[in-house]
Every structure is written in C-alpha cells, then in structure tokens.
Amino acid sequence: MAVFLTVAVAGQAMAYFEDNHLTMFAYTLGGNEVGYDLGDTASMDFTAVHNVLAPAGTFDWLAETGATDLGAVNVGIYAGSGSAYEAWFVTTLANTEPVISMPNVNNFWNGITAIRGHYGTDTRKDSGTYDVPGSYGQAMGAGGSYGAFHGGDIALGELNLADASGLSDLYLYRFTYPGTGSVLTLDPGATTLHKAAIDIGLDGSVTLNPVPIPGAAILLGSGLLGLVGIRRRKSA
Secondary structure (H helix, E strand, O other): OHHHHHHHHHHHHOOOOOOOEEEEEEEOOOOEEEEEEEEEHHHOOOOOOOEEEEOOOOOOHHHHHOOOOHHHOEEEEEEEEOOOOEEEEEEOOOOOOOOEOHHHHHHHHHHHHHHHHHHOOOOOEEEEEOOOOOOHHHHHOOOOOOOOOEOOOHHHHOEEHHHOOOOOOEEEEEEEOOOOOOOOEEOOOOOOOOOEEEEEOOOOOEEEOOOOHHHHHHHHHHHHHHHHHHHHHHHO
16 A cells, blocks of 8 residues: 555656646746646646636745736746647637747747756646746746747737736637648637636636626625515515
8 A cells, every 4th residue: 555655646746747737837037937737638627617727825926936016927828748739828818819830839849848847747836047947938938929839929928917807817729730731720619719718816716717707796696686585575
C-alpha cells in the first residue's frame, strides 16, 4: 500500500503543466509571474454553465505577483500540444475568430515545452521572474502574443485585472489540425466560435461560462417575491 501511494502521488505530481492542460499565468511586467495549472482540457466540460475551475480564494493576485495595484497585473491562458496539433488561447473578444500566424505556431508549442521545463511538474503553482528563460514572459512574449502565434492585436490576448468585470472577461478559442491542408482550423463551441467564456474573479476564482450577474439577480429577486407571496397567503 505504501508503494502504491508513493506511485500515485508521483503520478499526480507529474500531471501539471502538461500538454493540453489549461494553463494560466498572472504577471507584472518586469516583475513576478505565477503559473497555474487549471486542469486537463480533455476532462473539462466546455458546454456546462458556471463550471468552477478554481473557487473564490484560490488565488491572491496582488500577493502572489507582488503587485500593489490590479492594473499592474495581466492574465493570460493557453493550452496546446505539438504532437496532437492543438492550440488554445484566450482573447477578450467573444465570438470573434482570432487572427493566427501559422509560421509561428512552432514558437507556441516550443514555448509550452520551455515553460513546463521551467516550472517543473511537481507543483500546481510556482513563481519566477517574468523575463527569465522558460518563463511565460520569455517563452510566450509580452502582451498576449502566445509566441507570436496570435497574429492579431495582441493587446486582446490577455486580461488586465483592472478591466475584470465580474462577468465573462476572456474567451477561449481552440485550433486543431484537420488532417488536410497546412493550417490549423478553428474548432468552435456548440453555439459560438469560442469554446468557452471565462470569468477571472477578483476574489481569486476562475469560472467557465459564468452565470451573468444580472440574470442571477433576477432569479434571486423572483425567489424573494415568491417568498413574500407565500407569507402573505399564510397571514391571510
């Protein structure tokens, strides 16, 4: 049993920052960065509503990046595999196909390998200086270019936490190799071009396809009105 537990723990430890794991980085330019493995994309339900990948309190954006202002913190998210010919990254635009640069897709895949080597596979999250070899900052480039694979306006490829709305802040897109031609092709979601919407919560949470706050408020209000009606009937 002791041997089994050791192997099991080691297996789990090696599962971080792997190919096609949804990986998130929070960083400050010229300062610190922190990497988070949010899990294997193969096990995620991108159609589920309010799929919580990290509950409130999981991340402390300021303390972990060393920033004193949320406006200094940027967040980028990617996944990918050169062997499986997949590439995932986020932008701040919903239902809008990102521009990609196929000549740079190998930079993206090589960046994934470099980051995995730098961060290791024995921890769920780790930190390092933004511009050291193997860091997200050096392997993927600043501002949301994802190794220059994102060929559009790279300012759209990351979220500055000062702009976090509490609703859907980022949108995840997936590109796959269809087996014909020479380019990766967008793989849309069930009803949108993006695979999922992502909320980066200032409370330290990360949620796929979050329930919009206005809708939740309406439901709450309807419930309260129903309770008032029941009380009135009882009192009558």
